[in-house]
Amino acid sequence: MYFDRRHFLSSLTGATSALMLDTDPLGNLAFAKNSLSQPNIRITDIKTYDAASRLGLAASLDVSSG
Amino acid sequence: MLQVDWGWQRRWMLVRVDTDQGISGYGDTWASNATRAHVLDYRQMLLGEDPTNVERLFRQMMSRAFMNFGASHFDSGFAVHAVSGIETALWDITGKVVGVPVHKLLGGKHRGSWSHDGTSSDPKRSETTGPFD
Numbered sequence: 001m002y003f004d005r006r007h008f009l010s011s012l013t014g015a016t017s018a019l020m021l022d023t024d025p026l027g028n029l030a031f032a033k034n035s036l037s038q039p040n041i042r043i044t045d046i047k048t049y050d051a052a053s054r055l056g057l058a059a060s061l062d063v064s065s066g
Numbered sequence: 067m068l069q070v071d072w073g074w075q076r077r078w079m080l081v082r083v084d085t086d087q088g089i090s091g092y093g094d095t096w097a098s099n100a101t102r103a104h105v106l107d108y109r110q111m112l113l114g115e116d117p118t119n120v121e122r123l124f125r126q127m128m129s130r131a132f133m134n135f136g137a138s139h140f141d142s143g144f145a146v147h148a149v150s151g152i153e154t155a156l157w158d159i160t161g162k163v164v165g166v167p168v169h170k171l172l173g174g175k176h177r178g179s180w181s182h183d184g185t186s187s188d189p190k191r192s193e194t195t196g197p198f199d
Contacts, residue, residue, distance in 0.1 A: 041087045041163060043117050046109040046152065048102050049080040 081105060081151035085117055089162050093154030095147045104131075104148035112152070117159045124153050 079097030084090050095101060108127055115123060131145035161168040169175050 041085050041089070041116060041118065041159075043083060043112050043115050044086050045084040046105060046112060046155075047082045047084070048105050048151075049082065050077065050097060 079105075079151065081148075081155050083112075083117060083152065083155040083159060085159060087163075089159055091117065091155035091158035091160075091162070093151040093156075093158065095151030095154075098144060098147070100144035101147040101151075104145045105152065108148060108152055117156045118163055120153065120156045120160055123156060124149065127152065 077097040078094050079101060081093045081095065082090055083093075108130070111126065111130065112123060117123070127149045128146070131142050131149055157168045157171065161171060164171075
């Protein structure tokens with residue numbers, strides 16, 4: 001699993017392109033900048049919940065598609 | 067060594083990872099008593115860790131999953147189920163921290179919509195996806 005390393009590099013490349021073209025259609029510049037200034041964040045707990053089905057699981061979440 | 071109940075239920079389980087910044091990440095995986103036991107086992111390992119170090123935490127969990135491979139091959143499968151749910155939640159947190167959808171971290175969108183039964187409802191799917199999608 002090299003996803004995060006590969007895509008971070010990809011995002012940096014995208015950020016460079018965004019700077020050159022003065023545009024950031026894929027959000028790479030924002031991602032690269034945010035990645036370099038991440039807050040100090042720590043895991044405090046991990047919990048599990050039952051879900052009768054994926055549909056029920058999805059319905060139980062308050063999320064918006066991106 | 068982890069002692070688990072092998073009871074198997076064909077259900078899904080939601081995994082929620084909380085952080086000290088008030089950001090929570092969600093993942094899902096197959097539900098079984100064994101998988102749940104492994105999630106709780108990993109919990110002890112991950113408390114206090116930076117959830118955005120996804121690759122390092124993933125490798126630590128996978129190493130633990132196969133630590134007793136020879137004696138517990140079958141149990142390793144349940145451990146990987148637990149890793150899957152937790153890793154997805156870690157990606158969710160990372161996306162929220164940096165302010166982008168997770169698909170931006172993983173190469174971008176392949177399709178514009180999807181249905182809950184796992185099949186795409188995108189009428190253009192056949193035009194936009196390849197044989198490996």
